[in-house]
Amino acid sequence: MLKLILRRLAQMVLIMAVVSFVLFVIFDSDKFKKQIAVAELGGFAVSALTEEDYRAWLASKGLDVPFHERYANWMANLFQGDLGHSFEKNTEVAGLLADRLLNTGILAFWVFALMIPIALTLGVIAGIKEGSPQDRVTSFISVFFTSIPEIATAIILTVIFALGLQWLPAKSAMIGGWNWQELVLPVMTLVLYDFGYVARMTRASMAEVMTSQYIRTAILKGIPRNRVILRHALRNALIAPFTVIVLQLNWLLSGVVVVEVFFQYDGFGKMLLEAALFGDIYVIQAGTLVAVFVAVLSQIISDIGYTFLNPRIRFN
Amino acid sequence: MAVTEAPLPRPALVEILRSTKAMGTLLSLVWVPLTIYVMFPNSVPDGIRDSLLIPSIPAVLILYAVGVHSWRESRVAVIGLTLICFWLLMAVSAPYLPLADPNKPIMPFAVPGAERDGHIFWLGADFKGRDMLSRAIWGCQRVLVWGVTATLIAYIVGTLFGLLAGYLAGWWDEIISFVANVFLSFPVMVLFILILNYLGPSGFNIVIAVTFASAPAVMRIVRGLTLDIKQRDYVLAAQTRGEHPFYIMVVELLPNARGPIIVDACLRLGYTTVAITTLTFLGLGLQPPDPDWGLMIRESAGTAMLWKFSYMLLVPALSVSSMILGFNLLADGLREMSLRD
Numbered sequence: 001m002l003k004l005i006l007r008r009l010a011q012m013v014l015i016m017a018v019v020s021f022v023l024f025v026i027f028d029s030d031k032f033k034k035q036i037a038v039a040e041l042g043g044f045a046v047s048a049l050t051e052e053d054y055r056a057w058l059a060s061k062g063l064d065v066p067f068h069e070r071y072a073n074w075m076a077n078l079f080q081g082d083l084g085h086s087f088e089k090n091t092e093v094a095g096l097l098a099d100r101l102l103n104t105g106i107l108a109f110w111v112f113a114l115m116i117p118i119a120l121t122l123g124v125i126a127g128i129k130e131g132s133p134q135d136r137v138t139s140f141i142s143v144f145f146t147s148i149p150e151i152a153t154a155i156i157l158t159v160i161f162a163l164g165l166q167w168l169p170a171k172s173a174m175i176g177g178w179n180w181q182e183l184v185l186p187v188m189t190l191v192l193y194d195f196g197y198v199a200r201m202t203r204a205s206m207a208e209v210m211t212s213q214y215i216r217t218a219i220l221k222g223i224p225r226n227r228v229i230l231r232h233a234l235r236n237a238l239i240a241p242f243t244v245i246v247l248q249l250n251w252l253l254s255g256v257v258v259v260e261v262f263f264q265y266d267g268f269g270k271m272l273l274e275a276a277l278f279g280d281i282y283v284i285q286a287g288t289l290v291a292v293f294v295a296v297l298s299q300i301i302s303d304i305g306y307t308f309l310n311p312r313i314r315f316n
Numbered sequence: 317m318a319v320t321e322a323p324l325p326r327p328a329l330v331e332i333l334r335s336t337k338a339m340g341t342l343l344s345l346v347w348v349p350l351t352i353y354v355m356f357p358n359s360v361p362d363g364i365r366d367s368l369l370i371p372s373i374p375a376v377l378i379l380y381a382v383g384v385h386s387w388r389e390s391r392v393a394v395i396g397l398t399l400i401c402f403w404l405l406m407a408v409s410a411p412y413l414p415l416a417d418p419n420k421p422i423m424p425f426a427v428p429g430a431e432r433d434g435h436i437f438w439l440g441a442d443f444k445g446r447d448m449l450s451r452a453i454w455g456c457q458r459v460l461v462w463g464v465t466a467t468l469i470a471y472i473v474g475t476l477f478g479l480l481a482g483y484l485a486g487w488w489d490e491i492i493s494f495v496a497n498v499f500l501s502f503p504v505m506v507l508f509i510l511i512l513n514y515l516g517p518s519g520f521n522i523v524i525a526v527t528f529a530s531a532p533a534v535m536r537i538v539r540g541l542t543l544d545i546k547q548r549d550y551v552l553a554a555q556t557r558g559e560h561p562f563y564i565m566v567v568e569l570l571p572n573a574r575g576p577i578i579v580d581a582c583l584r585l586g587y588t589t590v591a592i593t594t595l596t597f598l599g600l601g602l603q604p605p606d607p608d609w610g611l612m613i614r615e616s617a618g619t620a621m622l623w624k625f626s627y628m629l630l631v632p633a634l635s636v637s638s639m640i641l642g643f644n645l646l647a648d649g650l651r652e653m654s655l656r657d
Contacts, residue, residue, distance in 0.1 A: 015498050026514055143392075143648055147641040149590040151597055151613060152633035159630060163623040170621055254503030258594050262617065269505065273598065276509040284510075291503040 001307070005300060012296040016289055021071070023288060027281040028067050033058065035279040036087055061087065074285070084282030088274065093286045096271065101290070104260075104267040108252040110187045111194065116245060119195040120238070123202020127237065128229060130207045139203065146196030154189045154262045161185065172263040186263045190256060198244055205240035209233050239309045243302035250295045333382045342382075345375040347464070350408060354461040355519065372408040376401060393649020399642030403635075407457045418454040418607045421445035428627055440627050442612070443619040448631050451607035456635065458608045462519050463589040466526035470588075471581060474531035478538025479565040483546055493539070496532035504529050508591065512600040519602055522595065526588055537580055541573040548572075575654050582647035586640045593636050609636045 026032070037046045037057060049057070058064040065073070074084060083093035126138035148156075162170035162185065172182035209215060210233060218228045257269035264270075268287065275283035332338060349368045352360060360368065380401040387393040416422065416435060423432045426441035428448075439448035481492040499507065511525040545551065546569065554564050595601035596610025597617075604611055609632040616628035 011497070012501075015501050018498055019502065023510070026510065031514075143644055144641065147586070147644040148637040149593065149640060151590075151594055151610075152637045155613065155617075155629045155633040158621075159623070159626040163621065163626050250503070254505055257505045257509075258597065261598060272503075272506055273509055276506070276513050279513075284506075288502070288506055291506060292501045295501045295503065 001304075005304070008296065008300050008303075012293070015296070016292055019288060019292055020285055023285055024067070024071050024074070024281070027279060027284065028070070032279040032281075033063055036061070036063070039278050040087070074282070083286045086275075086280055086283050088278040088280045088283070093282050096283065097268075097286050097290065100266060100268045100271045103265065104253060104256075104269070107183070107186060107190070107256070107265065107267060108249070110183065111190045111252060112245075112248075114187065115191045115195045115198065115248075118191070119198035120202055120241060122195070123199040123241065124206050124229075124234065124237065126199070126203040127206025128210060128233075130210070135203070138199065142196035142199045142203075144196070145192050146194075146200075148193070150189060150193045150256070151258050151262060153192050154185070154259055157185055157188055157192075158262075170263075172265040182263075182265075186259050186265055189259050189263075190252070194248060194251075198241060198248070201244045202237070202241040206233065206237040209237040212236075239306065242309060243306050246298050246302040246305065249298045250291075253294050254291045333378065334386055339379075339382070342375045342379050346372045346379070346404065346408060350457070351461055351465065354457055355465075366411070369408045369411060373405070373412075376405050376408055380405075387649060387653065390649035390653050392645050393653065396642045396645030396647075396649060399638055400646060403456045403460065403639050403642070406453045407460050410453050410457060413453065415450040415453060416447040418446060418450040419605050420447075422447065425625065427624065439631050440625075442616060442628050443625075446607075448612075448628065451612060452609070452631050452635050455607040455609045455612060455632065456639065458519075458602060458606065459589055459592060459610075459636070459639070462522055462602070463585060463592055466523040466592070467530070467581065467585050467588045469523055470527045470530035470584070471534055471577075473527055474534025475538050475570070475577070477531070478535040479542055479569060481535065482539040482542025483561065483565050483569065489539075492535065496535050499528060499532040500536075504591075508595055509598075509600060512595065517595075517600045517603060522592055522601055525595075526591065529591075530584060530588065534580070534584070537576065538573065541576060542569055545569050545572050579647050579651045579654065582643055582650065586643035586647070589636065589640055589643070 034046065037049075037054070041049075041057070046054070055064065062070075077084065081094070083097065085091075086093050086096055089096055122138045122142065126135040126142075129135060145153075158170050161168045168184050169179070169182050170185075172186055215228060215233055218232050219225065223232075254269050254272065256267070257273050259265070260267040260270040261273060268290075271283065272287045272291075274280075275287065333342075349372050353365065353368055357365070380397065383397045383401070384394055387397065421444045422435065423430065423437065423441050424443055424445035426432070426437045426445065428438060428440040430437045430440065435447075437447055437449070439452065441447055442451070477492050477496070481489040507529050508525050511528055512521055515521040515524065542565075551564060551568050554568050559568075592601055593608075593610035593613070596608055597614045599614065601610055602608045604615075612632040613629060616625075616632075619625075619628075
């Protein structure tokens, strides 16, 4: 087990090294340097610059340093906990990253807090009896909501609750300080999009457990049906959904760019999009490393959790 | 009782149409003209271009009839197929429907039902005065063509590497799997944004971005299937015959892995469509002025945040939702049917 985790972590470090190197190569190209210049000085100013002035500007930003030197510097700083400086926001990357991660964390917390109970309840209800009307209805609801893309859910909810009923604000930029009301629509959008997937996984797992021998034995022994479901079936049926839920962490971190952009919520995904559009290399580097870290970590957690919850699986 | 030889029944028309060859012909009859029409509008003379899509209309209808007939046992699959074929039919018949020019500004902010010069805006007009109904119908052309092309290419690349990794194993597997892992641990959106930002936003670059993002996942699925199938006796028989590994991969392994691949392709088509719409919304995908659902959302989100004009957001949102719902329901139905067998 320990060996497996170490192997995974080693692979993660290797992947991070490859990813950061590739990103550096991409963003070190002349095209992206020019893009930063255009974004900062304006298109006309850049086209009016002489070659010498442009070089001076590059030097002032520290962009004229040869590639390998820059990469080595960045690596060295990284190990000292210095993530570099954002060109676009003109702040330290570490502070910006922590701020945005906190925002996305709050969003993710509420999505999980609502999505997990809803999805598990629906999935269990559907899976208790495969093919029954309750199964058909809940399964259809799950497919239906998962099929509506996040952007469409966001639009429909905004039109209903913000533009029509005017109960909630349409944007979540939090301009006037932190406002819980502004969090409702993004959370609702993500819950509606995501619960169907988890519910379907729970349903499949529950349905499989309900057909197994030990459940039949328990029912034939005369144990009340509710007790069989709560005591015997649920324990095994909730193992598979657990791994799926942990893997949603990864999606919530960086897969929700659209929702954050649509509602103008200052989260991690929006930061990455803005940085990529601006060519803000240090922000992208830091953000991508965090994303890769969370992706691999959530995989490891889900694997470990699976082995702990399911004693039939043991890694040798 | 004398055993009489039953007369061999003539194969029904449906059976003929269900054959792989007929289906392939019909699909290409829809696909090729539509692709040429959308991707290379200037490569064919105007006269041909105007009538290019006419043969596709009956082809879509026949495909729909055959599909309904063969999947009639699953209601979910038929509903999904109906939604997909509806948009497919809209895509191929858009030039022949009595619609306003989707790019012509007529009456800005016309609400649904408004009328000007005898032209009724059934779904209203956008902030520039372009007819929403016409834009919604024309918009599905681009989404369908780019979405399916991107998925197809991602599948070809992914399947090829999956077969290589699964069948040859050893170093091939190690290297291909590591590269796939690198791509898979990239957040999908970051990958899309990086590639499109680097190459510049356009339809062809979307195809490249989708290939990079989807092919590793496809490769994993195909690799898993290959690992399972290559243990079978018929593969051993082919190896004993001394067939070339490439022959075994394409002729022996691939056809036997097609079931799960088709179901996954259906789901992935949905993802790709969402991805294209989302990227266009973020400003990284298809470019104006031609109508596209993501673009319509992008433009309206900046100009029409009012209850009165909410139709501008709802029309493209509902259109794209219904198409994705079609793909997902079809995949669901197909999976259900394959499990039943």
